[in-house]
Amino acid sequence: MNDAPRLPLLLGLAGSLREQSYSASVLTTLARAIEREGIAHVDIASVDLPLYNQDLDVEPRPTAVATLKQAIDQADALLIVTPEYNHGLPGVLKNALDWASRPMGASPLKGKRVQAVANSPAFTGGVRALAQLHETVLSCGCHLHAGPQVVIGGVAEKIGNGQLNHAPSVEFAVNSVRAMLAHDH
Template structure:
């Protein structure tokens, strides 16, 4: 079986609601420049309501059910998040709370996941990335190992909505390829 051309479906989740979000823009750049064997669908979280266990019933809230279905049907997930006050944005944590249900059987259980964090500061969101990893571990996600992808001074890397840091983009694409390799490797192990 040839692994080189085997296509994987990745859901790219942006942790920012901002209309001109850097997190969303990074995912869109990666979707455009990804290898042909990577189908990256970018999703945003505008329609996800605040988590309330009273509302976590059947039938599910349509936006939540749709996102759970996308994650379940995907081969892997790429989360792109900004860092707010040394942590992940509330909208992302809120969404993960929805997606973590049912406990120990969420759509993230065993799902290969990679992370990109960004910040206007030079640190690139390393504290948000740590916090996000802790949450994903509690959800039993399969975190893809490798160098952490952090984009410091993210605003300096865009000009007219075009990402200008070619070396940084190549680094992110290598991380995306590691995610793909993890997915394909897991398929081979199942066969």
């Protein structure tokens, strides 16, 4: 019999569809480190969804939407890595959160713990997108992990071969996820 405690399941979302996305590289690097340290299992979900249309938000929903909502429902917590577009949240990520946010008050996002991470090639690291992401997840009833914000500036110089090769950033983000999962909301 295996008496080992069940590892939490973390669902990762990256707010970019770009093939060589820095956000996706940050997310996969964090996912590997989190699993290596035995903090959680990590699944990564796609935000490549049709544009939100309330007329389509009925059974049966588009397959990609249903898949994302089910993955969020099954996860113990979310790790969201966002880039910044025009001082805000990229449309693809906002779109995915809009789909996941329904029905209001009873969506899979309600009560879900969230660690948000921003990154950018700029030294500002996507702080303005992070602020908007915080507002959106709070409006969905998520339990946003409070504490020092996880922002990775100058990310282009820290990525190589699809990996975040900057140990302080990895350690800071992983410790924040560890702290989030230690709090059982």
